[in-house]
Amino acid sequence: MDRREIAGLLAYMGRLDPRTMRTDKNELRDQVDQWHELLGDVPLATDYGWDARDAIRAHVVASPYPILPVDVARKWTKHSADRLARHTDPTPAADPDDVLAWRAELLGTRHAVAQGQRPPNEQRAITSGGPDPKVEARLRAIGSVIPPAVRADLSRFRPTRAAREAAAVEGRPDPLAVRCEWCHAPAGEPCHTRRIGLDGGARGNARRATPHPSRLDLAAAALHSQESAA
Incomplete structure (x- = not known):
C-alpha cells in the first residue's frame, strides 16, 4: 500500500472505531508513517480473496482492543501462507535444460500466488469413479488384493492372522x-x-x-x- 491507500484505510478504520481517529495533523501524519512502514509491502486488496478492509472489520467485531498495523500485517502473512500451502507448482514452460529460466519461472509463479496476483494451482484428488476394469478383473482372478503366494510368505510374520485365516478356510x-x-x-x-x-x-x-x-x-x-x- 502506498501512503494514499494507507490514508484511505485509516479513514475507513476511523469510521468503524472512532478511538483510532486522529484530528491533529501531526498525529495523523505520524500514524500514516507508522502504518506505511509496516504495511508498505501489503496490498490493499487483491482479486483472489484479500482485502485489508475485511481484516480491519473482522478485528473490530472480534476484539475490544483498537487494531494495530501489525494485526493487519499478520493477517496478510497468514493469508499468503495459506494460499501457498494450497498451491502445486505447475510445470514451467521454460526449457528444463535452462536451469536459471526454469527456476525463475517457478519462483515467479509462487510469488504471484503469494501476492494474490493469481489463484493457487490446486491439484484435487479423484473423488468419483470406480476402479480400473483391469484391476477388477485381476481381483476376481486372485480373489484378494494380496496374492496367495505373497500371503503365504507373510504368514510367518503374522502367525495370529494366519491361524485365523486357516480356521476360517477349514471351518474351525x-x-x-x-x-x-x-x-x-x-x-x-x-x-x-x-x-x-x-x-x-x-x-x-x-x-x-x-x-x-x-x-x-x-x-x-x-x-x-x-x-x-x-
Missing part, C-alpha cells in the same frame, strides 16, 4: 472372535498370560501364542449357535 471356530473369560482379552486380541500374585491381583501381560482352552470352547459354542440359527 475362531477363538479370537470371542472375548476370553480367563484373561479378559477382547475379541480380536490374542490371549495374555495371566498369573495371580499373593495379593490376589493379576500379574504378567505377555501375549500367548495359543488361546486359552476356555476361549476355544466359547468360540466353538458361538460357531455352533451360528450354524444352528442358519
Whole structure:
C-alpha cells in the first residue's frame, strides 16, 4: 500500500472505531508513517480473496482492543501462507535444460500466488469413479488384493492372522472372535498370560501364542449357535 491507500484505510478504520481517529495533523501524519512502514509491502486488496478492509472489520467485531498495523500485517502473512500451502507448482514452460529460466519461472509463479496476483494451482484428488476394469478383473482372478503366494510368505510374520485365516478356510471356530473369560482379552486380541500374585491381583501381560482352552470352547459354542440359527 502506498501512503494514499494507507490514508484511505485509516479513514475507513476511523469510521468503524472512532478511538483510532486522529484530528491533529501531526498525529495523523505520524500514524500514516507508522502504518506505511509496516504495511508498505501489503496490498490493499487483491482479486483472489484479500482485502485489508475485511481484516480491519473482522478485528473490530472480534476484539475490544483498537487494531494495530501489525494485526493487519499478520493477517496478510497468514493469508499468503495459506494460499501457498494450497498451491502445486505447475510445470514451467521454460526449457528444463535452462536451469536459471526454469527456476525463475517457478519462483515467479509462487510469488504471484503469494501476492494474490493469481489463484493457487490446486491439484484435487479423484473423488468419483470406480476402479480400473483391469484391476477388477485381476481381483476376481486372485480373489484378494494380496496374492496367495505373497500371503503365504507373510504368514510367518503374522502367525495370529494366519491361524485365523486357516480356521476360517477349514471351518474351525475362531477363538479370537470371542472375548476370553480367563484373561479378559477382547475379541480380536490374542490371549495374555495371566498369573495371580499373593495379593490376589493379576500379574504378567505377555501375549500367548495359543488361546486359552476356555476361549476355544466359547468360540466353538458361538460357531455352533451360528450354524444352528442358519
